[in-house]
Amino acid sequence: MSKGERVLVISGPIGAGKSTLAQGLVERHGAHRVSSRELLLARMGERSGDRRTLQEAGAALDRETGGRWVADSVKEVLQRQEGPPRLLIVDSVRIASQAEALRRALGSRVVHVHLSAPEQELAARYEQRRSRAVSDSEGTSFEEARADATERGVETLAEFADLALNTHRHPPEAVLVQVACLLGLFGRDVERLVDVLVGGQYGSEGKGQIASYLAPEYDVLVRVGGPNAGHRVYEELGPYTFHQLPSGTRAAPRARVALGPGATLSLTSLQQEIADCRIEPGRLFIDPQALVIEPSDVAFEEESLRKQIASTAQGVGMATARKVLRTAAKPQVRLAKELEELRPFLSPTREVLEDTYAGGGKILVEGTQGAGLSLHHGDYPYVTSRDTTASGCLAEAGIAPGRVRKTLLVCRTYPIRVQNPDGGDGTSGPMSRELSWDEIAQRSGLPLEELLTQERTSTTKRQRRVSEFDWSLLRKAAALNAPTDVVLTFVDYLAASNRSARRFEQLTPEVHHLIEGIERVAQAPVSILSTGFGFQNILDRRAW
Structure with missing residues (x-):
């Protein structure tokens, strides 16, 4: 109508x-x-x-x-x-x-x-x-x-x-x-083989666990962004946090993994993850154009951005700024192709992707951070150094929009941001209807100590801030990403009893009500839910 x-x-x-x-x-x-x-x-x-x-x-x-x-x-x-x-x-x-x-x-x-x-x-x-x-x-x-x-x-x-x-x-x-x-007032030949997973809020939406859960369905796993984003995966022997490799690297050992030309690399973190995951040449493909972070980039952000806007200070922003300066950059930019240590893994991502397209293989692109932190669309300057939307992730990976089959938007029941910076007079950015973890504990019935322990950032280990579900941010993220599906995480934060749910109908009425609103505002079905940490806490409602 x-x-x-x-x-x-x-x-x-x-x-x-x-x-x-x-x-x-x-x-x-x-x-x-x-x-x-x-x-x-x-x-x-x-x-x-x-x-x-x-x-x-x-x-x-x-x-x-x-x-x-x-x-x-x-x-x-x-x-x-x-x-x-x-x-x-x-x-x-x-x-x-x-x-x-x-x-x-x-x-x-x-x-x-x-x-x-x-x-x-x-x-x-x-x-x-x-x-x-x-x-x-x-x-x-x-x-x-x-x-x-x-x-x-x-x-x-x-x-x-x-x-x-x-x-x-x-x-x-x-x-x-x-x-x-x-009211319906918001207005939506190549084979589509690519699915994109992106955050709908300020990061830490639980994308890593979802990416790891989905990974066995794909032939190639692509990670974009840099080490300023940590994606935690809960495995049988305990949690493991990925900063550089795709989060499904260990869950899908037969899938090839790729870091595209827009990736930003910390050599130390990358080498550690390659060793931890026992990655051999022929499985990992690092694009020669990927950017290398220098120690001076980290030092600069430690001195300034950490105190001003609670940056993770991993050097990603400064390295990216030097890349934009091109030949005027000091020190000169180094790309992956210039590092002898990475030579066994170097290969243009485009070629890996084209081979996969030709064979009808499926590809999962794992975005980092969230729509509210986009350099172009977030609350500047309280943003990250890249575009975190599906379009930005595709550009970093070198994938045409026409290749996309599904776009999954991951959202938490209660959005978070990192804590305001220590030792400075800045802020990590605005939030709508900010709450305390004590209030979340009272609403959910979860122990406050557990929440405070769990809700620390994967990279800097800082306490997180939390707020009511932000419907305006969801609409903005939906407009920017046009999701085909929504993934709702931290459902147990609505009620601890949701952790024991193994079927959709076992979830509390409050969850059903929230899902109705999300599907209306995002104009996409809530296809996957996470009721806790671990694969046994994922409810899969997909029709694909």
């Missing part, structure tokens, strides 16, 4: 954010808003009135018409509309019979959204709005307004809504994103 074929009906108590949502849709999507106040005044033949008077008049009309007066008024508005059809917002309905009458009159054109918030927050919002009011429409106190019988029962409408949101946990922009996606 087009925008004009939809009628959004909003319900919720005073102060829940109904008008904010409506105004956001007007400004962002060109919707047309009609308020029940306006409709009521028109019925009364009046131009103004205080809240109590309007509540009494509305209640009388409801009794007289069985709630049909709102639907009749909306139909009149629709008949008067001129020009191209527009989304019509009804702000708001207050009883079930009003909503039911609208559905009877307009059928499938109606979408009903209910907003709510804790009573204390509703009161604070109401008084704040009341203090700014320029008319007498907010003359009554919050307690008086809520004492109205219809107002007291408005929360029952959540049961009949297509979407119910708590605006205490969802800021206005997140509510707007979810509702816009519910």
Whole structure:
């Protein structure tokens, strides 16, 4: 359906954010808003009135018409509309019979959204709005307004809504994103043999474990990025963190592994992983154009970026900057082809990929970090030194977009960022609705000590910051990556009981509710879930 074929009906108590949502849709999507106040005044033949008077008049009309007066008024508005059809917002309905009458009159054109918030927050919002009011429409106190019988029962409408949101946990922009996606307001010969796995938040989404789980299905595993990203894999003998090689290197011993021309290499880390994984020439292919990090790059970042923006200070950014400077770089840039130690593994990634295409083999590209840290699309300067989107990963690997079959976007139930820097007055960057690990422990039932121990960065071992699920960031990541599938990790952080789930239906209702929202906003199915660490905690719902 087009925008004009939809009628959004909003319900919720005073102060829940109904008008904010409506105004956001007007400004962002060109919707047309009609308020029940306006409709009521028109019925009364009046131009103004205080809240109590309007509540009494509305209640009388409801009794007289069985709630049909709102639907009749909306139909009149629709008949008067001129020009191209527009989304019509009804702000708001207050009883079930009003909503039911609208559905009877307009059928499938109606979408009903209910907003709510804790009573204390509703009161604070109401008084704040009341203090700014320029008319007498907010003359009554919050307690008086809520004492109205219809107002007291408005929360029952959540049961009949297509979407119910708590605006205490969802800021206005997140509510707007979810509702816009519910309404469908966001607009999506070579053999497609490449799947891309990327982060949807600020990194540390659990991509390593997912990549390792998927790896046995592929012929070639490609890792992009550099050693500033650590991907932890939980194996039978304990966890192992990959900084340079693909995370499925040990899980899929028959797969070839490749580091593309856009990779940034720490010789020490790379050689250690080659030894740990017992990689022989003929299995690992390092592109000759891959960039080598120098000790001076690490020293520079240790002195500046670590204190300013909590950088991992692995030298990746400085090495990349020198690469951009080309012949003007000091010291001169060294590429992989110049290192004798890497000679047995050197081979143009393009050739390895073309051979795989010719044989019909499948390729997994493992991205690092997340969309919120993209150099171009993140909150600059609190970003990494590369583009972390699927497009950026493909460019680093040397893979054409037309080769892509699936794009998997990995997201945590609670996004994290690294802790703010020590010894400096900088920050690691903004987060929406930041929480404490104590609150996560209380919500989930997981031990606080376990969370604090687990939630340290793979590379620098710093404590992580955590926040509510960021719906605006998800929409941004979805727009940048166009995922075909979403992977939801850390599901046990919603409730510890989810760790014992072995089937989708065994997960808690909160998980099901979150998945519904993610699929609506990302416009892609949640195909894989992780309920803990280890392959036994992965629920695979893929249809491919």
